[in-house]
Amino acid sequence: MSLALSTQLICFLLLSGALLLGALGVVLLPNVVYSAFLLGGVLLSMAGLYLLLNASFVAAAQVLVYVGAVNVLILFAIMLVNKRQPLRPMRVLLLRRLLSVGVCLGLLALLVQVALTTPWALPGPPSIGEAAIIRIGEHFFTDYLLPFEVASVLLLMAMIGAIVLARRDVLARDVVTGAPADQALLERQRSPLLPSQDASSPSAPSP
Incomplete structure (x- = not known):
């Protein structure tokens, strides 16, 4: 070698x-x-x-x-995203994990079967160098235009979802539960260095 x-x-x-x-x-x-x-x-x-x-x-x-x-x-x-809120316990967590493991193992078995049964033409065609970029661009805007645009829309949706989750404190209601949002509580959770409401409020005068 x-x-x-x-x-x-x-x-x-x-x-x-x-x-x-x-x-x-x-x-x-x-x-x-x-x-x-x-x-x-x-x-x-x-x-x-x-x-x-x-x-x-x-x-x-x-x-x-x-x-x-x-x-x-x-x-x-x-x-x-604000992670200070306590997470709710998930129901039937063991069953979900078993189902996830089963799906992953099934996909792995499928990929291994495809890799073993495909007649690979080795060593493969010769490299075409910089002409590959031109050919990829042609395929992107002709044969694979629809998947390319769908991927861009999915990325836009992910970005919008990240912005909504990150700016939950400016909404009047919680986007998850629909309950009215406590703005002061959200601000204290996002800024742990700020004094709490009890410590910042003036103490009542003693009789």
Whole structure:
């Protein structure tokens, strides 16, 4: 085995290991902030795998769109949403976890079956270099125009949802329960350094 092939194999193993470990961390870690950061690592590992496949444009789009836009949007939504409210206990949590594990294992089995039964034409067609960018642009605006626009609409909906969740304190009613929002309480929860209402209110004069 030549030096180039061994280097490519080592890079592939390292990127694949980082991708798998990061994906497990995204699913299993209870802290959503750590999960969001690990999601960025997973997307960067995928960009590295695209580079190994000589797909430089796809790797750059992966970093710019998913890491630089989608993952940052997720982090902003997590940071801005008020997490001081106590979470309600979920019913039949064990059943939900079992169903999630079953769905994930079913998808994994399906992907493994597709990977094993597909007649891969190795080593594949030769790289066309910079002409690949022109061909991708043609496909984006002809054959795959509808999925491209649907993805942009989904990203817009996610951004609007993040803004609504982050600005719940300016609404007259809670967007989740519909109850009237306590503006003073929300302000104290968002600014823990401010004095509480009891401490800031003047004490009643003693008789």
